Amino acid sequence: MKKLFAVILTALLCMVTAQAAFAQDEKVVNVYNWSEYTPQHLLTQFTEETGINVNYTTYESNEAMFAKLKLLDGKGYDVVVPSTYFVTLMREQGLLAKIDRSKLSNFDQLDPFVLNQPFDPQNDYSIPYMWxxxxxxxxxxxxxxxxxxxxxxxxxxxxxxxxxxxxxxxxxxxxxxxxxxxxxxxxxxxxxxxxxxxxxxxxxxxxxxxxxxxxxxxxxxxxxxxxxxxxxxxxxxxxxxxxxxxxxxxxxxxWLDSLCIPKNAENKDNAHAFINFLLRPEIAKQIVEEYLYSTPNKGAWHLLPEGLKNSRAVxxxxxxxxxxxxxxxxxxxxxxxxxxxxxxxxxx
Structure with missing residues (x-):
């Protein structure tokens, strides 16, 4: 009887371990962003290239995003996109994880003009997205x-x-x-x-x-x-x-909107992969063409059509x-x- 119990217990432990491993390895990234701020075809392209599914939900204000992240203690989402001084608030309140720069091969595409701002002096917690x-x-x-x-x-x-x-x-x-x-x-x-x-x-x-x-x-x-x-x-x-x-x-x-990873994000590797994808010049270029804000990405700017390069607004x-x-x-x-x-x- 004891032997049978041991076999059953071992099987249950294996099942729990396998489920936990599956949850950790699940190919998903949960993105919480402004509405109409990342083109759908790029989300589809990211999934096709990486096998990582994007769960994309939206908010209409920094205040709403901040309140929800604070309530959840930095859980539930893998990438969020706060503006300028909300990076400071989230960083000071321990809601953000430190960015692993070694996983961002496209970081050097960013213009020094937007880096090392007072709200994140070393860009340890935020990666410029649009400004x-x-x-x-x-x-x-x-x-x-x-x-x-x-x-x-x-x-x-x-x-x-x-x-x-x-x-x-x-x-x-x-x-x-x-x-x-x-x-x-x-x-x-x-x-x-x-x-x-x-x-x-x-x-x-x-x-x-x-x-x-x-x-x-x-x-x-x-x-x-x-x-x-x-x-x-x-x-x-x-x-x-x-x-x-x-x-x-x-x-x-x-203003500057930045890509950040909440401190208790469950899919941090997938979050880094998503951020690095958005930093690719040809991807960042398409985002500018869709929404017509300024890009912090030097490589993307060189790919823009002359009309946008010559626009003082962009x-x-x-x-x-x-x-x-x-x-x-x-x-x-x-x-x-x-x-x-x-x-x-x-x-x-």
């Missing part, structure tokens, strides 16, 4: 683009009621900080108040706070000038050639970027930003 700016879009049928050189031009009386601003607090507060000569990442309340006072003056000119409504607002000519993400601006200028994207002399707030010059700045976390000062933001948005 861009939030700058000025104008209707050249109604506005002489040569006359627009500064964020202060939004205050001109002829634009009253015709300005669109982003409803993203850090974008719009960052714009106002640059306009008043400060860093987009300041923690100084006096400087944040300066930005608020600038926006308070601008408030009567604002038709809408809604960066997702840019197309409708410009097409209907409800607005003639305002803030836009560079990718949206590129799409719009293809449809409406009378629009032009302009970098002001004070610089523009910059391919800004060094001069365009000279005063621009990536957003980073601002620690406890975030509460100061939020207070002034609410004061602005609740004006009668």
């Amino acid at each position: 861009g700016s939030t700058s000025i879009l104008v209707n050249t049928d109604r506005v002489d683009p040569a006359s627009i050189t500064s964020w202060h031009d939004l205050l001109r009386p002829e634009f009253k009621g015709k300005v669109i601003l982003s409803d993203d607090m850090r974008d719009t507060m960052g714009m106002a900080l640059l306009a008043t000569g400060h860093s987009v990442n300041t923690r100084d309340e006096a400087e944040i108040k300066d930005a608020y006072e600038f926006l308070k003056k601008l408030y009567p000119s604002v038709r809408v706070f809604d960066v997702t409504a840019t197309k409708q607002a410009f097409a209907s000519e409800e607005v003639v000038i305002g803030m836009s993400w560079n990718g949206d601006a590129t799409v719009l200028t293809q449809e409406m050639p009378n629009l032009q994207y302009i970098y002001p002399k004070e610089g523009a707030p910059l 391919s800004p010059s060094e001069k365009d970027m000279s005063e621009s700045e990536f957003c980073d976390a601002v620690g406890p000062a975030l509460q100061i930003y939020e207070r002034y933001w609410q004061m602005l948005k609740t004006q009668s």
Whole structure:
């Protein structure tokens, strides 16, 4: 009887061990990303090349992604794509695994311009995916683009009621900080108040706070000038050639979305394989052509058609970027930003 029990126990242990090994070896990568941010045909290509199936789920905000990862303690997903200062938050709260650079043969394709940013100084926890700016879009049928050189031009009386601003607090507060000569990442309340006072003056000119409504607002000519993400601006200028994207002399707030691996990801090797696939120049090129944001990939940029290489929205010059700045976390000062933001948005 004891011998039979031992045989049964051994068989059960073998089954459990085999199931665990199968779970570890399962060919899957669970990707949690922004919607419409990785073309489906590339996900299919990755699976065909590697045999690794991609479970792709989406979120609509960094806040939603961050809250879910925090709730799950960094489990459930193998690749996530936070923006700039959310990398800082996730890194500081221990939600991210360290990247194994030896598994990324295409890392050297990345432009030094986007590397070693304050939110991840050595890129130990994040790999740049796409980046861009939030700058000025104008209707050249109604506005002489040569006359627009500064964020202060939004205050001109002829634009009253015709300005669109982003409803993203850090974008719009960052714009106002640059306009008043400060860093987009300041923690100084006096400087944040300066930005608020600038926006308070601008408030009567604002038709809408809604960066997702840019197309409708410009097409209907409800607005003639305002803030836009560079990718949206590129799409719009293809449809409406009378629009032009302009970098002001004070610089523009910059954003960078990065590929990260949660600390308790169950398929870290597959995650590295997926990230390395996205870093291949011919793959990164197709992502730019699909979504029209700026690429951090030097090899991909050289493969782009001339129209995108010559687009200042997609391919800004060094001069365009000279005063621009990536957003980073601002620690406890975030509460100061939020207070002034609410004061602005609740004006009668």
